Structure formats: C-alpha cells, structure tokens
Amino acid sequence: MTTKLMAWKKVAEKGEVALGGGRAFKVNGKDIAIFNQDGYHALDGLCVHQDGSIAPGKLEGDIVECPLHFWHYNIKTGELVDYLKDVKLKTYAVEARDDGIYVDV
Numbered sequence: 756m757t758t759k760l761m762a763w764k765k766v767a768e769k770g771e772v773a774l775g776g777g778r779a780f781k782v783n784g785k786d787i788a789i790f791n792q793d794g795y796h797a798l799d800g801l802c803v804h805q806d807g808s809i810a811p812g813k814l815e816g817d818i819v820e821c822p823l824h825f826w827h828y829n830i831k832t833g834e835l836v837d838y839l840k841d842v843k844l845k846t847y848a849v850e851a852r853d854d855g856i857y858v859d860v
Contacts, residue, residue: 758844758848762859762860763844763850763857763858764782764783764857764858764859764860765854765855765856765857766780766782766787766789766855766856766857766858767780767789767856768809768855769851769855769856771856772789772790772795772856774792776791776814777809777810777811777812777814777819777830778810779800779808779810780800780817780858782858782860783860785800785859785860786799786800786808787799787800787847787860788808788809788819789810789811789856789858790810790814792817792830794848794851795849795851795856796830796831796846797846797847797848797849798828798833798844798846798847802821802823802824802826803835803844804823804824804844805822805823805824805828807810807821807822807823807824808822809822809828809844814830817829817830817831818830823852826838828844831846831847832846832854847860
C-alpha cells in the first residue's frame with residue numbers, strides 16, 4: 756500500500772482571491788486555479804478544450820465558465836458539466852490558514 760505524502764505549498768495571501776471569483780497561480784510548474792466560493796477550491800487551471808485559463812471565468816454557484824469557448828466546470832469536483840462526459844480537471848486540497856492560502860500539490 757502506498758501513501759501519498761502531503762506537499763502543502765503556500766500560493767497566496769488571504770484576500771488575493773476575491774469572494775465569488777478565481778485567480779490563476781503557477782505551482783510547481785502546474786497551472787492551478789483557486790476559487791473563493793463557499794470556501795476555497797483548487798483545480799487544474801486550464802480548460803481541456805484549448806488550454807485557456809478558467810480562473811477569470813464567470814462563476815455562478817459552483818460552476819465556472821471558461822471565458823474562451825464557454826465550457827463549464829464544477830469547481831468542487833473538476834467535472835465538465837456539458838459537452839463531453841467523463842472529462843474532469845484534477846482537484847487539489849486547499850486550506851486557508853492564518854498566514855495564507857495553501858494547496859496540496
């Protein structure tokens with residue numbers, strides 16, 4: 756049995772991700788989007804369609820709309836909610852701590 760080691764990395768200060776919005780970060784060479792909607796949520800930051808950033812997309816509830824071609828992803832599960840089934844962006848554990856926002860990469 757293998758166990759995953761936690762690799763928490765500070766990616767932002769509190770307040771850098773606006774309530775009801777998202778922001779893109781480069782973490783260990785990965786594009787990660789963090790959203791602040793009912794808590795913080797982190798997932799791969801690039802749409803699978805044409806690698807556009809989803810971070811600046813319009814957020815309605817748990818769904819973010821890719822600003823390039825309007826694909827929709829659930830920010831909590833990473834699942835694409837339209838077009839293709841079984842398409843999912845990787846999600847990451849995220850924590851708001853006293854000194855900032857951390858992601859488990």
